[in-house]
Amino acid sequence: MFDIKIVTAGNVKLVGRLDAAQAEKAQKIFRGFNHPLTADFSELDYISSAGISVLIETYKRLTAAGHAFRLTNMKPRVRNIFAYAGLDRLLQIE
Amino acid sequence: MVVRRFPRTVGSLETIVSFVHDFLAERGIDPNHAHDADLVIEELFTNMVKYGGGEAEIAIGLDAEPARLTIELRDFGSAEWDVTQSKPVDIDTPLEQRRPGGLGLHLVRRIAENFRYAYRDRTSIVTVTTRLTP
Numbered sequence: 001m002f003d004i005k006i007v008t009a010g011n012v013k014l015v016g017r018l019d020a021a022q023a024e025k026a027q028k029i030f031r032g033f034n035h036p037l038t039a040d041f042s043e044l045d046y047i048s049s050a051g052i053s054v055l056i057e058t059y060k061r062l063t064a065a066g067h068a069f070r071l072t073n074m075k076p077r078v079r080n081i082f083a084y085a086g087l088d089r090l091l092q093i094e
Numbered sequence: 095m096v097v098r099r100f101p102r103t104v105g106s107l108e109t110i111v112s113f114v115h116d117f118l119a120e121r122g123i124d125p126n127h128a129h130d131a132d133l134v135i136e137e138l139f140t141n142m143v144k145y146g147g148g149e150a151e152i153a154i155g156l157d158a159e160p161a162r163l164t165i166e167l168r169d170f171g172s173a174e175w176d177v178t179q180s181k182p183v184d185i186d187t188p189l190e191q192r193r194p195g196g197l198g199l200h201l202v203r204r205i206a207e208n209f210r211y212a213y214r215d216r217t218s219i220v221t222v223t224t225r226l227t228p
Contacts, residue, residue, distance in 0.1 A: 017111075019104075019107050019136055020104045020107060020136060020140045021104045021105060021107045021108065046129060046132060046133075048133055048136045048137060048198070048201075049137060049197040049198035049200075049201055050136075050140070050198075052197065053194060053197070056189060056192070059189065060189060060190065077129045081133065081201065084200075084201055084204040084205065085183075085185060085197055085200070085201065086183075086185025086186060087185075087189075090188070090189050091189075
């Protein structure tokens with residue numbers, strides 16, 4: 001199960017497991033955002049390379065348009081995956 | 095080793111997670127400790143689905159030791175491709191210059207305690223050992 005909840009304009013919460021089976025759904029939703037965005041990861045239990053690719057694409061697109069893309073409240077095991085990918089130093093993770 | 099076969103589609107991932115977590119729960123191991131194992135299996139399975147060239151369902155085998163899980167994936171009728179020798183990802187490359195691809199196997203290499211490949215009877219056999227950690 002995976003879902004993206006709209007908390008307020010510019011604030012979303014990722015919920016569940018963002019794996020290869022859910023990446024297309026996530027990509028469609030993220031492509032709809034064209035403003036500064038903060039994504040709360042506190043309820044995301046799992047992410048794989050397919051999910052990370054969606055976030056990289058979103059980060060590139062938003063920053064190219066001059067918008068910030070912040071990733072917050074990651075569980076340690078999720079944050080570890082970003083660290084293994086070398087992305088903890090490249091993305092705005094708080 | 096407990097083995098089950100899965101259709102070669104990413105739509106199998108949910109069933110695969112259930113298989114792994116049920117396997118662990120039946121042995122008194124907290125399925126929440128399977129994060130690394132879930133990731134390794136997903137990356138290797140989706141790699142076989144996309145690039146393996148196999149003809150049949152993909153077999154996944156599990157064998158648990160204390161705090162450790164051995165995982166074996168078999169892609170029958172596949173081409174020979176040693177995934178342990180895939181090109182490394184340069185994680186110091188700026189995002190803007192990164193090309194898609196290769197991240198999944200990079201994560202497997204980073205996480206796995208052991209990562210082996212064999213090719214027999216037109217079957218790719220990938221064996222990985224991961225830690226079961228909170």
